[in-house]
Amino acid sequence: MKLAFALVLALYLGLFSTALCRNISSRPSIVNIGAVFAFNSTIGRVMNVAIDAAVDDVNSDPSVLKGSKLVVTKSDTNCDGFLGTIEVLQFMETDIVAVVGPQCSTIAHIISYIANELHVPLLSFATDPTLSSIQFPFFVRSTQNDLFQMTAIAEMVDYYQWRQVIAIYVDDEYGRNGIAALGDELAERRCKISYKAVFSPVATPSDILDLLVSVALMESRIIVLHANPTFGKIVFSVANRLKMMGNGYVWIATDWLSSFLDTYSPLPSETMNNMQGVLTLRQHTADTKMKSALVSNWKMLTKKYSNAVFGLNAYGLYAYDAVWAVAKALDAFFDDGGVISFSNDTRLKEANGSNLHLEALSIFDGGNLLRDEIRKINFTGVTGQFQFDSDGFLIHPAYDIINIIGSGSRIIGYWSNYSGLSVVPPETLYSKPSNHSLANNQLHSVIWPGETTEKPRGWSFPYNAKELRIGVPNRVGFREFVSKDPTTNTVKGYCIDVFTSAVALLPYAVPYKFIPFGNGHQNPNYYELVNMVALNVFDAVVGDIAIVTNRTKLVDYTQPYIESGLVVLAPVKKRTSNAWAFLQPFKLGMWCITALSFFIVGAVIWILEHRINDDFRGPPKKQLVTIFWFSFSTLFFAHRENTVSTLGRAVLLIWLFVVLIIQSSYTASLTSILTVQQLSSPIKGIYSLIAGDEPIGFQVGSFAENYMVEELGISRSRLKPLGSPQEYANALELGPENGGVAAVVDERPYIELFLAKECRFSIIGSEFTKSGWGFVFPRDSPLAVDMSTAILRLSENGDLQRIHDKWLTNEVCRSETNEIDSERLHLSSFWGLFLICGVACFVALAIHFFIMLRRFIRHTPPDDSEPSVGGLSRSGRSIKKFFSFVDEREEEPKRRSTQRQAQRPTSNVVVDIES
Ligand SMILES: *[C@@H]1O[C@H](CO)[C@@H](O)[C@H](O)[C@H]1NC(C)=O
Ligand SMILES: *[C@@H]1O[C@H](CO)[C@@H](O)[C@H](O)[C@H]1NC(C)=O
Ligand SMILES: *[C@@H]1O[C@H](CO)[C@@H](O)[C@H](O)[C@H]1NC(C)=O
Ligand SMILES: *[C@@H]1O[C@H](CO)[C@@H](O)[C@H](O)[C@H]1NC(C)=O
Ligand SMILES: *[C@@H]1O[C@H](CO)[C@@H](O)[C@H](O)[C@H]1NC(C)=O
Ligand SMILES: *[C@@H]1O[C@H](CO)[C@@H](O)[C@H](O)[C@H]1NC(C)=O
Ligand SMILES: *[C@@H]1O[C@H](CO)[C@@H](O)[C@H](O)[C@H]1NC(C)=O
Numbered sequence: 033m034k035l036a037f038a039l040v041l042a043l044y045l046g047l048f049s050t051a052l053c054r055n056i057s058s059r060p061s062i063v064n065i066g067a068v069f070a071f072n073s074t075i076g077r078v079m080n081v082a083i084d085a086a087v088d089d090v091n092s093d094p095s096v097l098k099g100s101k102l103v104v105t106k107s108d109t110n111c112d113g114f115l116g117t118i119e120v121l122q123f124m125e126t127d128i129v130a131v132v133g134p135q136c137s138t139i140a141h142i143i144s145y146i147a148n149e150l151h152v153p154l155l156s157f158a159t160d161p162t163l164s165s166i167q168f169p170f171f172v173r174s175t176q177n178d179l180f181q182m183t184a185i186a187e188m189v190d191y192y193q194w195r196q197v198i199a200i201y202v203d204d205e206y207g208r209n210g211i212a213a214l215g216d217e218l219a220e221r222r223c224k225i226s227y228k229a230v231f232s233p234v235a236t237p238s239d240i241l242d243l244l245v246s247v248a249l250m251e252s253r254i255i256v257l258h259a260n261p262t263f264g265k266i267v268f269s270v271a272n273r274l275k276m277m278g279n280g281y282v283w284i285a286t287d288w289l290s291s292f293l294d295t296y297s298p299l300p301s302e303t304m305n306n307m308q309g310v311l312t313l314r315q316h317t318a319d320t321k322m323k324s325a326l327v328s329n330w331k332m333l334t335k336k337y338s339n340a341v342f343g344l345n346a347y348g349l350y351a352y353d354a355v356w357a358v359a360k361a362l363d364a365f366f367d368d369g370g371v372i373s374f375s376n377d378t379r380l381k382e383a384n385g386s387n388l389h390l391e392a393l394s395i396f397d398g399g400n401l402l403r404d405e406i407r408k409i410n411f412t413g414v415t416g417q418f419q420f421d422s423d424g425f426l427i428h429p430a431y432d433i434i435n436i437i438g439s440g441s442r443i444i445g446y447w448s449n450y451s452g453l454s455v456v457p458p459e460t461l462y463s464k465p466s467n468h469s470l471a472n473n474q475l476h477s478v479i480w481p482g483e484t485t486e487k488p489r490g491w492s493f494p495y496n497a498k499e500l501r502i503g504v505p506n507r508v509g510f511r512e513f514v515s516k517d518p519t520t521n522t523v524k525g526y527c528i529d530v531f532t533s534a535v536a537l538l539p540y541a542v543p544y545k546f547i548p549f550g551n552g553h554q555n556p557n558y559y560e561l562v563n564m565v566a567l568n569v570f571d572a573v574v575g576d577i578a579i580v581t582n583r584t585k586l587v588d589y590t591q592p593y594i595e596s597g598l599v600v601l602a603p604v605k606k607r608t609s610n611a612w613a614f615l616q617p618f619k620l621g622m623w624c625i626t627a628l629s630f631f632i633v634g635a636v637i638w639i640l641e642h643r644i645n646d647d648f649r650g651p652p653k654k655q656l657v658t659i660f661w662f663s664f665s666t667l668f669f670a671h672r673e674n675t676v677s678t679l680g681r682a683v684l685l686i687w688l689f690v691v692l693i694i695q696s697s698y699t700a701s702l703t704s705i706l707t708v709q710q711l712s713s714p715i716k717g718i719y720s721l722i723a724g725d726e727p728i729g730f731q732v733g734s735f736a737e738n739y740m741v742e743e744l745g746i747s748r749s750r751l752k753p754l755g756s757p758q759e760y761a762n763a764l765e766l767g768p769e770n771g772g773v774a775a776v777v778d779e780r781p782y783i784e785l786f787l788a789k790e791c792r793f794s795i796i797g798s799e800f801t802k803s804g805w806g807f808v809f810p811r812d813s814p815l816a817v818d819m820s821t822a823i824l825r826l827s828e829n830g831d832l833q834r835i836h837d838k839w840l841t842n843e844v845c846r847s848e849t850n851e852i853d854s855e856r857l858h859l860s861s862f863w864g865l866f867l868i869c870g871v872a873c874f875v876a877l878a879i880h881f882f883i884m885l886r887r888f889i890r891h892t893p894p895d896d897s898e899p900s901v902g903g904l905s906r907s908g909r910s911i912k913k914f915f916s917f918v919d920e921r922e923e924e925p926k927r928r929s930t931q932r933q934a935q936r937p938t939s940n941v942v943v944d945i946e947s
Contacts, residue, residue, distance in 0.1 A: 059100050059366050065358055066123055066152075068116075068133035068143065071108040074261050074288075074295050075135050075157070077338065078348035080106070083132060084337040085326075086355035096359050100366070104132070104355075111136040116143075124150060125392045127374050129402060130358050132174075132351065133157060137206035144168035149377065151399025153406055155354040157347055159287075162209045165424035170399065172406055172424065174354040175347065176315045178210040178286070179217075180429035184313055184447035185256060185284055186217035188433065191453055191473050194254045194282070194490035195814055196226035198247055200267060201258040203230045210258050210286070224812070226252045235263065241270050248276055251491045251814075257285045261292040268306040279482030280492055283310040287346070290314035290434055290441075294345040298439060307436050309481035315346040316430035316446060318416035318459050326352065326414050346415075353413035361405035368405070370398040416459075430458040435478050445475035489540070491814045499543040500815075503561055503570035504528070505577075506550035509731065509756030510782050512839050513576045516548040523548055526839035530593050531574045531807060533831055534822035542815070546574070554755055555733040562587055565808050572815070573808035578779060580735045580803065588811050591820040592804020593832060594781060598736055600721055601783050602775040603764045604713045604794045611864035617701035626694060633687045634663025640680040647673040666691055706861055715775050717797030722746055726774030729754040729763050736777050739801070757786045764793055781805075781840065788841050888917045 067083050070076040087104050090096050107123045109116030116139040124146060130153045134140050140158035147154045147170040154171050156163070159178040165171055189197055199214060201207035207230070215225045227250045229243050244267070247255065255276075257267060264285065271277050289312040293299065317323060330344045374394035396402075410419045419427050430448035434441045448458035451466050453473035477485050493500070504523045507515045514525035523546045535542050547570065550556035558577060564570045566586040578596055579589045618626070638659045642648035648658055658673065665671040666688060675681050715721055721728060722744055730736045732753045740746045752773050754760055766772025775796070776783075783795055806823075809816035826832045892913065 059098065060372055061099070062101050062103050063097070063362055063372065064103050064105060064126060064128045065355075066126075066128040066131040066133075067104050067106045068109050068120060068123075068131055068139065069106075069135040069157070070111045071106075073111065073135070074292050075345065075347040076108075077340075077342060078291075078295055078345050079133070079135065079157070079351040081330075081334050081337045082344070082348040082351040083355055085329075085333045086352045090356060090359040096356075097363055098366075100362070102355075102359055102362075109134055109136060109139045111138060113138050113142060120146060121390070121393065124152070125389075127372075127394065127396075128152065129362070129372055129396055129398070130155065130406075132354050132358065135347070137163065137209070138204050140171070141205055144171045146393075147171065149379075149395070150393060151396045151403075153399065153403040155358060155406065157350060157354075158206070160205050160209045161213045162205070170403055172403065172420070174357065174426065175350045176429045176431075177425055178206075179213050180449055181286055181313055181315075181431060182210060182214040183217045183449070184431045184433070184453075185214060185286075186221055186223065187447060187453055187473070188284065188311070188475075189218060189223050189254060190221040190470065191475065192282075192487055192490070194252075195223050195812060195817075196252040196491065197223065197254040197256050197284075198227045198229060198250055198252050199225050199256045199258065200229040200231070200243070200247065202233050202235075202260065202263060204233050206260075207258055211256075214256060214258075225256075226250065231263070237266050237270065240266050241274075244270050244274055244276060248274060251493070253280050253488060253492055254282045254490050255284070257283060257289075259286075260288050264288055264292070265303060265306075268303075268310075272306045277306065277308065277481050279480075279484060280488050281481045282488050282490065283307070283481065285310055285312040287313050287315060287431070289436075290432070291345040291347060293436070293441060295343045297343060301439065304436070304439050308438075309479055309483070310436045311444075311478065312434050312436065312441075313431040313447070314434060315350070316432050316448070316458060317346060317349050317414070318457070320412065320414065320416060322412070323349065323414040323416075349415045353415050353418045356411070356413055357406060357409045357418060360411055361402060361409050364405045364408070365398060365402045368401065370401045370405075373397045428458065428462065433475065437479050442476075444478055489814075493543070499545045500571040501569075502531075502544050502546050503549045503564055503573040503575075504546045505556050505558065505561055505573075505575040505733075506548040506552055507576075508550075508553065508555050509754075509759070510576075510785055512785060513781070514574070516552070518552075522546075526835060527575050527805070529835045529839065530823070530826070530832065533826055533835065534593075534819055537822040537825055538818055544572075549573075555731065557733045558735065559583065562808050565810055568810070571810070572813075575807075576781070576805050577808055578735055578803055579806050580739075582735065582738065583808070586811075587808045588813055588816045589806035589808060590816050591823045592806045593823045593827070594805050594836070596779045596781055596803050596805055597799030598718075598739065598777055598801045599780050599783055599799050600715065600718050600775050600777055600796045601760070601764070601786070601793055602713045602715045602796045603767070603792055604796075611860060611862070611867075613705050613861050614702060614865055616705050617698045629687075629690070630663040630667070631660075633666070633683065634659040636683055637662060637675065637680050640677045640683065641673075641675055645674065645676050645680075667695070713794070713796055715796050718744070718777070718800045721775055721777075724774065725750065726768035727752045727772070729760065729773040729776035729778075731755075731776075731778050731782065734778065736779070740777060757789070760786060761790055761793070785840055884917075885914070888914050892917065 067079075069079050071080060083104060083106075087102050090102050105123055105126060105128060107119045109119055116134070116136070120134075120139070120143050131143070131147065132155050134143055134154070135157040137158040137160035140154070140156050140160065140163055143154060144156075144163065144167075146152075148168055152170060154168075155174040156171055157175045158173070159175060159181070161177050161179040161182070163171055163173065165173075197214075197218065199211045201211045211225070211228065218224055227247065229247050231239055231243055235243075240263070257264060259267065268277070268283075271283075277283070285307075289307075289310065291314070293312075294314070326349070327344060331341060334341050373396075375397055376391065377393060377395050380391050380393055407420050407424065410417070412418070417427065421427050428448065428450065430446060430450075432443050433445045433447060433453075435444045445453055445455045446458050447453050448461065450458060451461045451464075451472070452468045452470075453475055454461060455474050455476055478487075479485055480488055504514055504516075504527075506523075507513060507525075512526055514523060514527040516523050528546070535544070549561050549564070549570075559582065561573055561575075562577060562583045563586060565573055573587075577583075577589075579592060583589075615623070638648055638655065642655065648655060650658070662671050662673050666684070669688065669691075675684050715724075727750050728740065728746065729752050730740065732755050737751055737753070740751060741748050752763065754763055754773075754776065760776050763772040764776065768774045780795075780799060787793065787795070807816075807819060809819070823832070826835075
């Protein structure tokens with residue numbers, strides 16, 4: 033790098049064929065520089081002394097300019113554009129190589145054009161961020177750019193979580209461009225300047241009074257004052273008179289105030305009283321030995337050079353260093369072979385006829401080289417390390433943040449471009465990695481205007497609007513949410529209760545009045561209602577306002593206070609259990625397999641048992657009956673036949689277990705079929721609804737209409753507006769065939785309220801959108817943020833649920849008679865069983881009597897000879913005989929069995945003994 037630089041240098045020298053000997057001989061005995069500033073200003077007075085002191089120090093140090101003497105010519109521009117320009121032009125006629133100053137941004141803009149033409153570097157103290165070294169290559173800012181000061185203010189505003197500030201400033205380059213930078217920096221942190229209060233550079237105190245009255249009417253209470261000491265003092269005294277220096281206000285003054293305080297302190301107590309609690313910034317300079325030497329000599333220096341005593345401010349320090357920078361740059365300039373020579377400006381020759389003698393202005397031939405030397409300067413001065421970065425900014429921009437308390441001030445922290453707000457001086461942070469995160473930012477506590485340490489809220493209700501005008505939808509259907517009471521003309525409902533409870537939690541009083549919106553015959557259009565806030569007809573809207581994208585573009589929402597989302601409501605039919613419900617638990621296959629298993633198990637047991645078990649013996653017909661009887665009686669664990677073989681018992685045991693499982697499953701399934709409500713609807717959810725072509729209902733005014741058309745692609749002709757719960761019920765009842773609707777799409781809270789009274793309908797599927805309801809405030813309203821916090825607190829302490837329970841209910845279909853009804857079982861579910869049983873009885877009886885009749889006929893042949901006795905006909909006698917036959921035959925097996933028992937008493941005993 034150095035080698036390349038030397039090469040370029042050698043080339044440069046070679047090209048201009050300047051002999052090396054010129055190195056020494058080119059140093060003149062006197063080098064003229066200029067100084068341009070407003071002599072009678074706060075900064076100018078200090079600069080005057082600092083420049084003189086620096087020039088003397090340079091001239092008394094032989095190592096700097098090595099014999100050449102620095103001579104400074106001063107010019108008073110007085111910050112006046114016209115006079116300043118003339119002054120500067122006049123003294124540019126004397127051959128000067130560099131200018132220290134100007135201090136005024138207005139003058140700096142004008143002089144920069146002249147410096148560009150004449151190649152004279154300006155070491156300016158103008159802080160206007162728009163003065164760039166790209167447009168003005170000879171403009172070198174030897175103080176901090178206001179861009180950084182405004183960044184510091186924006187970071188403070190962000191740190192204290194304020195969102196809007198009011199800027200009061202002078203309408204000149206300094207004020208306007210500084211505040212423009214503040215606006216940019218605030219916007220980066222999602223804050224903004226809500227009002228720009230601007231006064232003219234020739235404003236009178238009464239103008240300022242009018243201005244501050246308009247500021248007081250604003251909502252924001254954060255005021256950034258970017259002015260100069262003359263106006264600043266007036267602003268503070270007027271503000272104090274208007275009680276704007278009291279509780280709730282925050283004043284942030286830019287560095288003009290710290291310079292003023294540093295220069296003239298101690299100030300009269302009256303002036304200090306006007307600015308208690310004000311925050312101001314000061315360009316941060318490191319505490320070095322050189323700085324403390326200058327500070328300790330300062331009193332003597334002011335007496336020596338200006339015959340007065342005043343303090344040293346940051347601009348004085350930068351002015352002192354600027355002179356040294358020029359001297360060191362000139363030294364390097366001479367070292368690098370620069371010569372001080374001037375040439376006539378050909379462009380000015382045409383003006384030779386005028387009496388102004390502008391042709392006397394000449395171009396400094398070495399201007400470019402000197403400017404480059406200044407840009408490359410690197411030394412430690414009274415302001416710390418004095419060095420420019422590649423963009424022409426002084427390195428390490430940093431500010432002290434000062435709180436004015438009592439008769440003095442206190443540093444509450446620092447801001448540096450390197451690591452944001454901190455309570456330790458920035459020098460200690462430069463060695464650590466840069467950490468700009470908000471969490472890392474820290475400031476000491478502040479005593480705010482009104483002598484409070486509590487951080488001001490930053491805004492208040494504007495004086496001009498006495499009460500918040502709160503729009504409230506005047507609902508027609510679902511009046512529980514919010515509606516106007518026609519008798520008392522007040523609004524009430526769930527949403528109103530939530531709002532009043534939330535407002536009660538705010539740490540300050542909010543005056544408001546509700547204004548119903550809607551014609552009372554139809555629910556209002558919610559989009560229009562919300563738009564009223566954007567149009568400033570209402571200051572807020574309270575009601576069942578869904579948070580949807582369409583509206584978030586217009587307004588700010590609070591946190592949702594109730595969950596919502598669109599659902600499909602459709603009529604459902606209870607699937608009634610019919611007479612053959614007892615067959616439903618098993619499918620046909622199951623019934624068949626179960627029946628088959630009974631036969632198989634019966635047969636298996638018979639095979640295993642019949643050789644050793646008397647119960648399974650007998651005539652084949654009887655054995656067949658035993659098989660069936662045995663296997664089916666296991667169904668009820670009522671089999672009487674003993675199983676004696678081990679294998680038979682094993683099979684039976686397993687079979688009984690299978691039967692147990694089948695039986696209990698059947699019972700459970702049948703129970704649920706008979707007692708649990710089975711609901712059914714042809715619509716299965718939103719997607720089956722979209723696919724169909726039946727009409728769909730929606731609530732008048734709801735966003736559901738647009739949502740279905742735009743997001744779901746449902747044709748608008750299918751949508752049918754419905755105004756009230758009654759209309760919902762009617763339209764659903766009628767069904768799509770009769771001019772009703774197949775389903776209603778609406779938000780869950782409404783539907784839940786609807787279902788609390790209506791049992792014939794149900795929500796189909798789940799919510800297909802997720803959202804919530806919130807209150808509406810204008811964009812960036814600070815009240816919206818506080819209301820959100822209050823709503824979250826309501827939710828956390830359970831009040832939100834209590835309000836919900838008071839107005840709405842979560843139960844679905846509360847009708848009591850219905851509930852009991854649904855648990856009782858009707859005959860209709862069972863008549864099939866009774867029928868089967870009845871038929872079985874009848875068939876059994878019929879077969880029985882048929883057999884009896886056959887036997888009767890066989891045993892008693894017809895007796896024709898017997899005459900009729902006692903009035904009984906012949907057939908009558910036959911019936912009598914038949915019944916006595918039945919009676920007789922019934923007794924016969926009994927008699928026979930007792931005979932049998934009597935015949936073989938011994939065998940019976942043997943069996944008993946055996947068993
Ligand atoms: C200097 O400014 C003060 C006010 O700050 C004023 O009273 C005084 O007249 C001014 N002097 C000159 C010479 O302009
Ligand atoms: C000019 O002279 C100085 C000493 O006075 C010397 O350090 C420097 O290198 C010289 N420069 C050139 C270009 O000869
Ligand atoms: C510059 O112009 C002045 C007259 O205005 C003249 O006297 C002088 O010789 C000129 N210098 C050069 C280098 O042309
Ligand atoms: C100066 O102006 C006069 C006329 O006013 C003109 O004749 C003369 O050429 C001009 N001189 C130069 C150097 O342009
Ligand atoms: C400037 O000087 C300091 C020491 O005074 C040194 O640490 C730093 O590297 C120098 N910067 C440049 C760019 O030369
Ligand atoms: C200020 O900080 C920004 C970002 O941290 C950085 O890009 C910029 O170079 C810094 N400027 C100076 C003069 O240090
Ligand atoms: C929002 O919806 C309304 C209808 O409710 C419509 O008129 C308006 O154009 C929509 N706005 C945007 C930004 O989509």
